[in-house]
Amino acid sequence: MADQFKAAIDPQALLREQVRWRWIETIFWLAVLLPFWVTPTYLVLCSQIAIAALFALSLDLIVGYSGLVSLGHAAFFGVGAYAAGLLAKHGWGEPISGLAVAALAATVVGYLTSFIIVRIGQFALIMVTTGLGLLLFELANSAHDITGGDDGLQGIRMWPVFNYFRFDLYGYTAYAYSLAVLFVCFLVLRRLINSPFGLSLRGIRENPRRMPAIGAPSRSHIRKIYVISAAVAGLAGGLSAQTTAFVALDALSFQRSAEVLVMLILGGAGRLYGGLIGATIFIVARDQLAGMNPQYWYFWLGLLLIAVIIFLPNGILGGVAQLLSRKGRSS
Amino acid sequence: MSDIVLHTKGLNKKFGSLVVANNIEISLPRGARYALIGPNGAGKTTLINLMTGMLPADSGHIFLADEDITSLEPHVRVKRGLVRTFQINTLFPNLSALEAVTLAVLERRGNAGNWHRSLPSYGEAIEEAYGILKTLLLGDHCDRPTRQLAYGQQRLLEIALALAARPKVLLLDEPAAGVPKDESGELFKAVAGISSDITVLFIEHDMDVVFRFASRIIVMVSGGILMEGTPAEIAADARVREVYLGTHHV
Numbered sequence A: 001m002a003d004q005f006k007a008a009i010d011p012q013a014l015l016r017e018q019v020r021w022r023w024i025e026t027i028f029w030l031a032v033l034l035p036f037w038v039t040p041t042y043l044v045l046c047s048q049i050a051i052a053a054l055f056a057l058s059l060d061l062i063v064g065y066s067g068l069v070s071l072g073h074a075a076f077f078g079v080g081a082y083a084a085g086l087l088a089k090h091g092w093g094e095p096i097s098g099l100a101v102a103a104l105a106a107t108v109v110g111y112l113t114s115f116i117i118v119r120i121g122q123f124a125l126i127m128v129t130t131g132l133g134l135l136l137f138e139l140a141n142s143a144h145d146i147t148g149g150d151d152g153l154q155g156i157r158m159w160p161v162f163n164y165f166r167f168d169l170y171g172y173t174a175y176a177y178s179l180a181v182l183f184v185c186f187l188v189l190r191r192l193i194n195s196p197f198g199l200s201l202r203g204i205r206e207n208p209r210r211m212p213a214i215g216a217p218s219r220s221h222i223r224k225i226y227v228i229s230a231a232v233a234g235l236a237g238g239l240s241a242q243t244t245a246f247v248a249l250d251a252l253s254f255q256r257s258a259e260v261l262v263m264l265i266l267g268g269a270g271r272l273y274g275g276l277i278g279a280t281i282f283i284v285a286r287d288q289l290a291g292m293n294p295q296y297w298y299f300w301l302g303l304l305l306i307a308v309i310i311f312l313p314n315g316i317l318g319g320v321a322q323l324l325s326r327k328g329r330s331s
Numbered sequence B: 001m002s003d004i005v006l007h008t009k010g011l012n013k014k015f016g017s018l019v020v021a022n023n024i025e026i027s028l029p030r031g032a033r034y035a036l037i038g039p040n041g042a043g044k045t046t047l048i049n050l051m052t053g054m055l056p057a058d059s060g061h062i063f064l065a066d067e068d069i070t071s072l073e074p075h076v077r078v079k080r081g082l083v084r085t086f087q088i089n090t091l092f093p094n095l096s097a098l099e100a101v102t103l104a105v106l107e108r109r110g111n112a113g114n115w116h117r118s119l120p121s122y123g124e125a126i127e128e129a130y131g132i133l134k135t136l137l138l139g140d141h142c143d144r145p146t147r148q149l150a151y152g153q154q155r156l157l158e159i160a161l162a163l164a165a166r167p168k169v170l171l172l173d174e175p176a177a178g179v180p181k182d183e184s185g186e187l188f189k190a191v192a193g194i195s196s197d198i199t200v201l202f203i204e205h206d207m208d209v210v211f212r213f214a215s216r217i218i219v220m221v222s223g224g225i226l227m228e229g230t231p232a233e234i235a236a237d238a239r240v241r242e243v244y245l246g247t248h249h250v
Helices: A011-019 A023-031 A040-065 A074-089 A095-117 A122-142 A172-193 A196-206 A218-244 A254-267 A273-292 A297-311 A315-330 B044-052 B074-080 B097-109 B123-135 B151-163 B181-192 B207-213 B231-236 B238-245
Strands: B004-015 B018-024 B027-029 B033-037 B059-064 B082-084 B169-173 B199-203 B216-221 B224-229
Touching (some): A023 A273, A196 A218, B018 B224, B074 B082, B123 B151, B181 B207
Parallel strands (some): B033 B199
Antiparallel strands (some): B004 B059
């Protein structure tokens, strides 16, 4: 009865409000253009950040939104990198189609492994994803004739983007190109997260036990997002190979898998922008710390991570969100 | 046979040497209100788990409207119309009540895998979800994260999620579990308001509630069905009284 006296609730408006594009997002995407004018000598680093951000974004789909763990995500990054690299090395240097091939290769690997992923629990998942990463790492290592093994894949020659923008020494094209791919992927994934499928993923994260009881085929949802995530990671790998004209074996390494997870948690998982912020802070910190203290910079990075986790358990964006909601309540 | 919506035939389940379901045979007619009672450990929740497929049965068959669903996966059984709630809140803590029920509605409509259209464009599903929440008195709270809802409201949300699947048969596992006795009446008012097209089987310990809301009662003891009958028959039965006085030995 009290309903009659309260302002009517518009349920559709409530959900519209949640997915609304916010002005701060416009500011964010304008701000990432600043390096072209403000720090033009750092554009190579910036393109690395954009690529790492895309990689972290792909991981966010399964870790942040679906609540699964992965410690082997570099497998897809590496596969994408080698696919794009090998293609360009063997005579086809067109970047956009190269990226498509990178994504396709990672999709295939993601699809094949997704059958295992949906059958096991969280801890087993850590083991299996780690194992998968190590497996591919050693495969690439032993296939020296194809991948260059330890020496890395050399001799990649990229054609200009759109047959016009050459990859230059200063990273103008590299950054613009990486940023454009990141932005397009971001828009697509933002839509995905704000779709019924995105809601299903959050349901899986929030309570995998309830999902079958509302009729949800969780396994097929998980396989779908796992493959999509692999494809995006492959794109990031492809970008890396194309913009640096080199693929190091390190693209498949366990360390890369661990780093991308750290970036995501640092920025805040399950928030889309978390991976972007985390990648930025991680790579800038690494660059600065390595400059100041070339031998022991991992020490400071470790300290930063521990501090963030203690003071901001939900990552930097999680902390910001908490601060904003507290401010909203007190005013 | 066509009037029986849910039917089990010789359902058996053992955990090691412990028999938790012993040759269970039940038949629920359309629109019936059944209570499932019995002492702790009698196998009531296990029976719900078996019927919904969350536990595989050792032997026996389950029929939903004449279709053998014994080998179907739990989520497929839900799609067919066999839906349950949980004794311990099994909700989505960080989804709002509206999001959670909308998810269940979208899943039923076969839209939950769509990724290219944004959620707010599914206006019909959202309105349907809001309608369900309103009938369960959760309309005003639909925007709050589930974890912030009062316990009794969370119990109602359990039922809302189940109703969103448009069940033919609804299995309520102690819908008022943990709710103070003086408030459980409210909850059962919601249960009583469930459409008479839906067959309801509920587990409940409070005999007042059972006698008030059930048209028939099934009594379980030690994994087996002791008897089934109308409330009056159950109340008059010596064996049932024995069980509830705690003198029954197996």
